Each structure stands twice: as structure tokens, then as C-alpha cells.
Amino acid sequence: MTYLRYSAILTVLMKSEKISELTTSRLSVYLRCLNALHAAGIKTISSQALAEQFNLNSAQIRKDLGYFGEFGVRGVGYYVADLRDHITKILGLDSPxxxxxxxxxxxxxxxxxxxxxxxxxxxxxxxxxxxxxxxxxxxxxxxxxxxxxxxxxxxxxxxxxxxxxxxxxxxxxxxxxxxxxxxxxxxxxxxxxxxxxxxxxxxxxxxxxxTSLESLSYFLSQPSSVAVTQPRSHSRSEESFPQRRKGAKAENL
Amino acid sequence: MTYLRYSAILTVLMKSEKISELTTSRLSVYLRCLNALHAAGIKTISSQALAEQFNLNSAQIRKDLGYFGEFGVRGVGYYVADLRDHITKILGLDSPxxxxxxxxxxxxxxxxxxxxxxxxxxxxxxxxxxxxxxxxxxxxxxxxxxxxxxxxxxxxxxxxxxxxxxxxxxxxxxxxxxxxxxxxxxxxxxxxxxxxxxxxxxxxxxxxxxTSLESLSYFLSQPSSVAVTQPRSHSRSEESFPQRRKGAKAENL
DNA sequence: CTCTGTGAAGTCATTCACAGCG
DNA sequence: CGCTGTGAATGACTTCACAGAG
Structure with a gap:
């Protein structure tokens, strides 16, 4: 089926798995980043480098993309313009x-x-x-x-x-x-x-x-301000940060 | 420790577990509902009845509340005014x-x-x-x-x-x-x-x-409009609805 | 007999870890 | 040799199911 990969419709049908909204939200975030990278003249990017932009795991990005096809090049990473176009199609943003x-x-x-x-x-x-x-x-x-x-x-x-x-x-x-x-x-x-x-x-x-504000209020009322776990993935804003830590990210897509 | 249950601070410290933001968001939703019930003059409500308001599982509500104490009365349910006050305190909404x-x-x-x-x-x-x-x-x-x-x-x-x-x-x-x-x-x-x-x-x-809009766009681009899984919990807006189904709920807190 | 509170099971998401391509 | 793609492992959240209180 590889030769069908570039069809917008087929891309979506390739795997029969259902795609989580968490994944589509992240795709939207990747897309925004890719647009910025493209504007900055950057041609390729690895999942690792992209992941660092959002403090999420590189495997997560590869998995998210993997639901829709194989867009990367081993040993290189992803072509920015190419991946941007793919995600645009996947999200249905190519039609108004x-x-x-x-x-x-x-x-x-x-x-x-x-x-x-x-x-x-x-x-x-x-x-x-x-x-x-x-x-x-x-x-x-x-x-x-x-x-x-x-x-x-x-x-x-x-x-x-x-x-x-x-x-x-x-x-x-x-x-x-x-x-x-x-x-x-x-x-x-x-x-x-x-x-x-x-x-x-x-x-x-x-x-x-x-609800967003009241959730923040709960956080504020916590004695140490460190007693809230993250909803999942990204946004490991506080504590419980693994080894690497250069500054936490705030998401909540 | 039961006799300490009504202290706002202790309530929060009772269990050393970290509370997920998903839980605090739902508490905010419960609170809104309890305020409405109170205004309507309803005195008690069971987790089952409350769950039906949002199409979520009654065990979820009991679990959420269970992190902070035992607020219910077996065989009866929860006293609306009482639970409202507790959640208000838990979320730190009692102080401005x-x-x-x-x-x-x-x-x-x-x-x-x-x-x-x-x-x-x-x-x-x-x-x-x-x-x-x-x-x-x-x-x-x-x-x-x-x-x-x-x-x-x-x-x-x-x-x-x-x-x-x-x-x-x-x-x-x-x-x-x-x-x-x-x-x-x-x-x-x-x-x-x-x-x-x-x-x-x-x-x-x-x-x-x-991101919210682009996520919706993905949904629109799906052939059958039924190929999106819900993020979790509630919001089982489409397909994959279990047995009971009287109309789906839309959340996404 | 009803409804809570909660272990246990089930489901779904993320991260690890590595085979294998370029 | 670096980086993707992906099964397997781990972890998180939800739902089940039931003991036991009222």
C-alpha cells in the first residue's frame, strides 16, 4: 500500500485504528512548529529535536505520525516542508x-x-x-x-x-x-x-x-504547590520531572 | 482520622496520592451541578443520578470524591449542600x-x-x-x-x-x-x-x-465522522457507545 | 434493600528499547 | 552511525463488582 501513501484520503484510512483526540491535538501543535521551522529556513528535523520544543518524548511524536504513514527518513529525520504538508492534509486543513x-x-x-x-x-x-x-x-x-x-x-x-x-x-x-x-x-x-x-x-x-480557573485554584491551594500530577504526556510543569530538565513545559491541549 | 474530616486543610492532606487534573476538572463540573441542584431545592443526590447528568460512570464520581474523604451516606447518596461546601473547600474556592x-x-x-x-x-x-x-x-x-x-x-x-x-x-x-x-x-x-x-x-x-479547531477539522475530514476516539472518560459523543445511550455528552474539560 | 467506598480488572496512553533502513 | 518505526513494558485512568454501612 506504500504507493498510495500520499493520497489524503488513503492516508486517513491506512490503519483502521481510531485516532485519539490527544493525538490530533498534538498534530496541530507539531504543525504550528513546523510552520515556524519552515519560515526559519530549516529543512529537516528529527523527532528528538521536535520533542524538545514541547518537552515530550520523541517516541510519542514518532507514534503519532506512525498512525498515518511513514514520513521520516532514517538517519535523517523529517523533511520540514514535507511533514508540514502531510499534517495539513491529515488534519483536513488543506480545504477551507x-x-x-x-x-x-x-x-x-x-x-x-x-x-x-x-x-x-x-x-x-x-x-x-x-x-x-x-x-x-x-x-x-x-x-x-x-x-x-x-x-x-x-x-x-x-x-x-x-x-x-x-x-x-x-x-x-x-x-x-x-x-x-x-x-x-x-x-x-x-x-x-x-x-x-x-x-x-x-x-x-x-x-x-x-473549570480551567477552578482547576488552577486547586493547584494554588496545595500546600507545597507540588501535589498535582499532570494530566498526561507533556505539561510536566512541576515536580516529578525525570532526569533531563531544562525547564518544564506547559501544554494542556 | 475520621474526626478530622471536616477540616479544609486536612481534607487535602488525607491521602498522599497526587490528584490528577482530570479529577479537579471534574470536581469543578460537579460543583456547578450541585449549585444548580441546590438552587432547585434538591437535598440529596446519588452518584448514579449525578453521573447521568454528564454521562459518566458513577464509580468515577465516587472515586473522585473518595480521594478527599467520605462525604456520602450509604443507602442515601450525598447531601447536596454538604457536598457543595466540601468541593468548594477542596478547590480552594472558599477564599477569594x-x-x-x-x-x-x-x-x-x-x-x-x-x-x-x-x-x-x-x-x-x-x-x-x-x-x-x-x-x-x-x-x-x-x-x-x-x-x-x-x-x-x-x-x-x-x-x-x-x-x-x-x-x-x-x-x-x-x-x-x-x-x-x-x-x-x-x-x-x-x-x-x-x-x-x-x-x-x-x-x-x-x-x-x-488546536481545538484543528482537532475539530480532523474530525470533519473523517469519512464516516465516526473514526475519532474520545480523549477518555465522558465525551463519548460518537460511536462506541456502550449499552445505555440516551444521548451522548460533550465534555473535554 | 440502596447506595457508598474501594480493591481488582480492564482499557487506553506513553515511554522504553532496539531491529533495521538509509 | 543516526534516526525512524514499532513491539513490549510501563504507567495512568476508568469501569466493574462487591463487601458492608445505614
Missing amino acids: HRVGIVGAGRLGTALANYNGFARSNFTVAAVFDNDRQKIGGRIGDAKIAVHDVDQLAKVIREESIDVMVIAVPAKAAQRVLNQVMSAGIKAVLNFAPVSLTSRRGVKVKTVDLT | HRVGIVGAGRLGTALANYNGFARSNFTVAAVFDNDRQKIGGRIGDAKIAVHDVDQLAKVIREESIDVMVIAVPAKAAQRVLNQVMSAGIKAVLNFAPVSLTSRRGVKVKTVDLT
Whole structure:
């Protein structure tokens, strides 16, 4: 099957294993790093050198990549431009995504203006709200139109939106998610601090600021500030650091 | 040791095990739920009933709580108000925290106005920037003062800030983190899309929107949209759902 | 008889360690 | 000889299953 390796679709099907979200998150991080290396004119990099950037194990990187093919060259490492292209395809970032944001509050507005999206081939195509004051207006430098939430399905279709961001108050979030799912959306990034129920085939990723902060609070309340184990992998920020230690890394993807 | 159980400090020291961040994140979620139950006038709840709220295993909840003491009553469950108080203490949310935000851009401003913080005993006490235009001003409804980043250490001391939020561009983040650490801060929430190096005893939690979105993109690019395994625990949003299934949950703490 | 608390088993992720390619 | 790719070993987290308290 080696000769099929460079097909984006086949890459993904090569092994029937399911890929953990931990792996895809790391791929995203590797990609960011590879882009920087490429911009710096660096041509090749070993898994060891790449691992040092994030304080993770080089075997982890090789394993992550190994799920999708054999991209390295023994005795050399990985060609930066080549690996970058592969990961871009693996993550589906070679084709553009269009994003809709529900909630034109402060967070929604900040996200609508977030420039980091464009770099990954994401474009914010529409914002939705239920506030008559905001509907019909435009926000941000890009003058993105604010639509009535009732027009969700219609606008999603017209604008070919495939990813939705939920930035509404907690009590409205499930209702909004239901509407979003009805409109056929399969990927949702949720900022409302609630546990949402999604249906099969719909991926909801929640970013919960309250939980993040409260978790930090627990850490602060620990006597020595060293009684928290890391969630896994990377981010061995504190104690329990093995032999090598040149400064800990903070991740939490 | 049972008679010491109700001391906040002892609670934390009871077992010498290290507590995973996965556990503390879930505690935060339980707490939110308990607050809602309390407000709804519900007096007791079993681990089974609580688990159903998040589609996680009831043993998981009992285990999480078990690290800190025995809070339940056999045959009955947990007293809502009682458990709420315990978790509040465990997470260190019984004493207030003061938050500083570096970066008065859109995200920093949105965060400065985020009301969700107050509920958990967090107060945003100061914002920092390096833009002369912004320094000396005040932002948000609460009119929080914007300080020069050069005054970081001084203001942190004066305002008794113990948690810092980094909301600056990626290339400035490490420098800011270094300053923040020098000022003695032990807990940092980072929104810059970079892997930061922290020193021992300093906890950095990164919220990386790009990585979250790119991870969603991978999911979208999967043929059947069912080839992604869950990170662990909850959030068994798709396929591979065991026997019971009344609708999947989306977490990802 | 119900529901907690917890060892034991099971599942999944990371790290080790090395064969073997370039 | 260096570095990848990968089975095997280790470690972490979750779920099972049940003794025993109320």
C-alpha cells in the first residue's frame, strides 16, 4: 500500500485504528512548529529535536505520525516542508472551513475578530444573535454580518458553514446546539460552561474557562504547590520531572 | 482520622496520592451541578443520578470524591449542600482569588468582562498592556484600570493578585510569562497559541483555540465522522457507545 | 434493600528499547 | 552511525463488582 501513501484520503484510512483526540491535538501543535521551522529556513528535523520544543518524548511524536504513514527518513529525520504538508492534509486543513458564531456578546465578538483562525484556513462567515439591536449589524474589521438566530439553518446553508461556535449563556446553549445539529453541523466548539448533549456523529468540543480557573485554584491551594500530577504526556510543569530538565513545559491541549 | 474530616486543610492532606487534573476538572463540573441542584431545592443526590447528568460512570464520581474523604451516606447518596461546601473547600474556592490579565486586546477585554469568574470567587483586579493608548484607561463595566506591563510586579503586589491570564500575541507570551513568574505568580491561564516553558512550582494552563479547531477539522475530514476516539472518560459523543445511550455528552474539560 | 467506598480488572496512553533502513 | 518505526513494558485512568454501612 506504500504507493498510495500520499493520497489524503488513503492516508486517513491506512490503519483502521481510531485516532485519539490527544493525538490530533498534538498534530496541530507539531504543525504550528513546523510552520515556524519552515519560515526559519530549516529543512529537516528529527523527532528528538521536535520533542524538545514541547518537552515530550520523541517516541510519542514518532507514534503519532506512525498512525498515518511513514514520513521520516532514517538517519535523517523529517523533511520540514514535507511533514508540514502531510499534517495539513491529515488534519483536513488543506480545504477551507467556514465558521459561524452564535452569540454576539463580548466573547463572540472577540472570536469573530480572532485572526488566528485564518492561518488554519478557517473563515468566520457569519455571527448570530437574538438581540434585535444587533441583528442586521456588522461586527469587527471584517464587517461580518449579524443574523437572527432563527435564520440559523438558512444562513448555514447559504454560507456553506461547517463549523459552529457557541458563545451564548449557559442556559441557552443546549437549545442552540439542538438547532445547530438540526441544521446538519457536525463540529461545534462550545464556550458555554455546561455539559451539552450531542447526538451521534456530532463532535462538540467544550472550552470551559470556569473549570480551567477552578482547576488552577486547586493547584494554588496545595500546600507545597507540588501535589498535582499532570494530566498526561507533556505539561510536566512541576515536580516529578525525570532526569533531563531544562525547564518544564506547559501544554494542556 | 475520621474526626478530622471536616477540616479544609486536612481534607487535602488525607491521602498522599497526587490528584490528577482530570479529577479537579471534574470536581469543578460537579460543583456547578450541585449549585444548580441546590438552587432547585434538591437535598440529596446519588452518584448514579449525578453521573447521568454528564454521562459518566458513577464509580468515577465516587472515586473522585473518595480521594478527599467520605462525604456520602450509604443507602442515601450525598447531601447536596454538604457536598457543595466540601468541593468548594477542596478547590480552594472558599477564599477569594484576584486575577490580572495581560493584554487589553479583544480577548483580554472580553475576559475582563466575563461574569462567570465572580461566581467562583475570582475578581479581575487589573489589566496590563504595553500600548500607551490604553495605559491609564479603564475597561469594562467594572472600570478595571489598565496598567503598563512594566508595572506588573508592583501592581501584582499592591492588588494581591494570585492568578494571571495571558492574552497577548504568541511571540510575546514567553516573555510575559517570565515576568509574571518573577513576580511570584504560581497559577497562569494562557490563551496564546504557543507552548510555554514554566518553572517548577508554577502551573500554566493553556487554552489553545487553534488546536481545538484543528482537532475539530480532523474530525470533519473523517469519512464516516465516526473514526475519532474520545480523549477518555465522558465525551463519548460518537460511536462506541456502550449499552445505555440516551444521548451522548460533550465534555473535554 | 440502596447506595457508598474501594480493591481488582480492564482499557487506553506513553515511554522504553532496539531491529533495521538509509 | 543516526534516526525512524514499532513491539513490549510501563504507567495512568476508568469501569466493574462487591463487601458492608445505614
